[in-house]
Amino acid sequence: MLQQIEGSRAVAETVALCRPEVVCAYPISPQTHIIEAVGVMVKEGRLSPCEFINVESEFAAMSVAIGASATGARAYTATASQGLLYMMEAVYNAAGLGLPIVMTLANRAIGAPINIWNDHSDAMAVRDSGWIQLFAETNQEAADLHVQAFRLAEELSVPVMVCMDGFILTHAVEGVDLLDQASVDRFLPPYEPRQVLDPEHPVSIGAMVGPEAFPEVRYLAHLRQLDALHRIPAIAEEFLTATGRQSGGLVHSYRTEDADTIVVAMGSVLGTIKDAVDIRREAGERIGVLGITSFRPFPARAVRQALSGASQIVVLEKAFSIGHGGVLATDVAMALQGTNCIIREVVAGLGGRPITRQSLVALFYKAAQGELGALLFLDLDMDVVDREVERMKANRRSGPSAENVLRDLGVTRGEGALS
Amino acid sequence: MFQVRIHGRGGQGVVTAAEILSVAAFDEGRQAQAFPSFGSERTGAPVVSFCRIDDREIRTREPVMAPDAVIVQDVTLINQVDLFSGLSPVGYVLINTSRTFEELGLADLFSRFPRPHLVTCPATEIALASFGRPLPNAALLGAFAALTRQVTLSALQTAIRDHFAGAVGERNAEAASAAFDTVTIYQEELARAAAN
Numbered sequence: 001m002l003q004q005i006e007g008s009r010a011v012a013e014t015v016a017l018c019r020p021e022v023v024c025a026y027p028i029s030p031q032t033h034i035i036e037a038v039g040v041m042v043k044e045g046r047l048s049p050c051e052f053i054n055v056e057s058e059f060a061a062m063s064v065a066i067g068a069s070a071t072g073a074r075a076y077t078a079t080a081s082q083g084l085l086y087m088m089e090a091v092y093n094a095a096g097l098g099l100p101i102v103m104t105l106a107n108r109a110i111g112a113p114i115n116i117w118n119d120h121s122d123a124m125a126v127r128d129s130g131w132i133q134l135f136a137e138t139n140q141e142a143a144d145l146h147v148q149a150f151r152l153a154e155e156l157s158v159p160v161m162v163c164m165d166g167f168i169l170t171h172a173v174e175g176v177d178l179l180d181q182a183s184v185d186r187f188l189p190p191y192e193p194r195q196v197l198d199p200e201h202p203v204s205i206g207a208m209v210g211p212e213a214f215p216e217v218r219y220l221a222h223l224r225q226l227d228a229l230h231r232i233p234a235i236a237e238e239f240l241t242a243t244g245r246q247s248g249g250l251v252h253s254y255r256t257e258d259a260d261t262i263v264v265a266m267g268s269v270l271g272t273i274k275d276a277v278d279i280r281r282e283a284g285e286r287i288g289v290l291g292i293t294s295f296r297p298f299p300a301r302a303v304r305q306a307l308s309g310a311s312q313i314v315v316l317e318k319a320f321s322i323g324h325g326g327v328l329a330t331d332v333a334m335a336l337q338g339t340n341c342i343i344r345e346v347v348a349g350l351g352g353r354p355i356t357r358q359s360l361v362a363l364f365y366k367a368a369q370g371e372l373g374a375l376l377f378l379d380l381d382m383d384v385v386d387r388e389v390e391r392m393k394a395n396r397r398s399g400p401s402a403e404n405v406l407r408d409l410g411v412t413r414g415e416g417a418l419s
Numbered sequence: 420m421f422q423v424r425i426h427g428r429g430g431q432g433v434v435t436a437a438e439i440l441s442v443a444a445f446d447e448g449r450q451a452q453a454f455p456s457f458g459s460e461r462t463g464a465p466v467v468s469f470c471r472i473d474d475r476e477i478r479t480r481e482p483v484m485a486p487d488a489v490i491v492q493d494v495t496l497i498n499q500v501d502l503f504s505g506l507s508p509v510g511y512v513l514i515n516t517s518r519t520f521e522e523l524g525l526a527d528l529f530s531r532f533p534r535p536h537l538v539t540c541p542a543t544e545i546a547l548a549s550f551g552r553p554l555p556n557a558a559l560l561g562a563f564a565a566l567t568r569q570v571t572l573s574a575l576q577t578a579i580r581d582h583f584a585g586a587v588g589e590r591n592a593e594a595a596s597a598a599f600d601t602v603t604i605y606q607e608e609l610a611r612a613a614a615n
Binding site: 168274 | 450478
């Protein structure tokens with residue numbers, strides 16, 4: 001039923017429809033509303049049978065999910081930012097063991113400096129862990145992706161992370177068409193584990209593997225992700241047939257048919273980008289958008305196909321590899337090897353800096369004029385940067401940059417280390 | 420698209436107001452998007468929330484920077500926050516106060532925006548009279564409905580009753596109705612004064 005509902009609430013309701021048997025989590029913004037809502041449903045008996053386990057840390061949350069999943073239970077958790085980093089070792093273990101846990105990642109920046117706002121740094125930090133990573137564009141897609149995630153995870157025995165922009169989606173109240181229990185039950189069969197800890201048929205899970213077999217075990221994990229490249233669009237297609245809704249899949253194109261320039265991005269910023277693209281289209285510019293839903297596995301072939309007609313690709317991403325540049329842009333460049341496409345990297349929205357339609361329209365105009373450089377930081381205030389660089393040059397003990405910049409901007413007052 | 424920005428302080432129900440407004444618009448068959456400004460949401464700290472209402476899909480995720488209406492829940496923010504930044508030249512201003520624009524030192528707004536679009540409403544007093552607590556958000560939404568006609572009073576009251584259970588919802592719905600009437604009378608007086 002279509003409801004005007006908070007994104008976190010829509011995800012919690014949908015997760016409950018997936019009948020998880022164990023939910024464990026530790027609160028961290030901006031994920032907290034999701035797990036609170038699931039907790040209430042368990043307590044009220046609306047989600048049953050399900051054990052909600054309060055844990056003492058994110059490391060424990062993922063460890064409990066691993067244990068639960070290994071005993072054959074459908075396991076769910078959610079986290080963000082520092083919480084994800086704190087559970088990092090267990091995140092790798094879940095994937096390495098091939099346990100089909102589903103986790104919501106309410107994307108948030110990583111400190112220091114401490115910042116609770118949205119960007120994609122957290123998701124990028126676990127890019128190579130072996131989890132499937134799906135990015136939602138809207139709250140409707142975030143909700144729908146969870147149903148598909150359980151299905152995909154359990155079919156392939158791989159954990160799946162559903163990434164949704166923290167605050168921008170988790171705290172937004174908008175229309176979401178929630179599925180009913182019967183539809184979810186038809187789409188998502190009971191969990192049939194590939195491996196299970198069962199006293200009747202004892203096995204050990206998590207063996208020490210030496211050089212004689214480690215590469216093969218790793219390669220098998222890679223094969224499962226390659227399988228996912230086929231299963232993700234197939235499951236999205238089935239979902240479309242079952243619900244009439246286009247959610248999930250590998251990539252989504254928008255107005256790319258005759259486009260000279262195609263903007264590539266992930267997550268909720270795609271909406272603002274589409275608005276900006278419509279404005280540039282009205283001005284006669286041939287520009288389109290490619291949204292990437294599946295970041296891991298990276299759908300190189302689908303990306304190459306979708307971008308093949310364009311001469312210029314603008315990859316706009318909410319994260320970057322310090323000392324290098326775009327992360328998504330690097331993957332896109334790999335996918336376009338051997339073509340004549342020019343790739344422009346744009347880093348935007350770090351730490352919650354708003355990505356405005358006005359800035360995007362100006363950016364796309366510059367792109368059409370061929371004026372974009374290889375790497376651009378959208379709406380970066382270079383004067384602020386330059387002044388801190390000067391302070392560092394002028395004095396050895398210039399003090400902490402974050403605090404200096406805040407004082408410079410008048411956000412905080414008081415005696416600085418130096419001015 | 421009609422865009423609303425609500426200014427207030429943590430604890431005054433600023434985020435809830437945007438959500439209830441979006442639900443009322445949704446119930447009337449429109450598309451709506453409400454979200455907070457994700458600042459430091461401490462009690463008493465300045466807080467902003469947003470609501471967009473449209474007849475087509477709302478795709479943008481940027482904060483509302485060029486609102487069609489600004490609602491000020493806490494008048495003490497006047498000297499602290501740039502409340503009217505980006506407001507459309509034909510935009511609406513609704514301030515929770517028992518004082519006039521002149522008394523607040525905001526008479527300059529008269530030359531910047533259409534006079535009938537500028538309204539003050541003693542929403543805190545109305546809330547105190549209705550349910551004994553200084554929570555002005557439901558009353559202000561009633562005043563907003565009278566001022567902009569973007570949602571009907573009855574849709575608002577339904578959304579308010581859905582959000583606050585039982586007697587609390589009923590009292591808040593009454594406060595919205597009282598504020599709606601106050602602003603309607605205020606506007607009629609303005610119109611009469613203008614005609615004279």
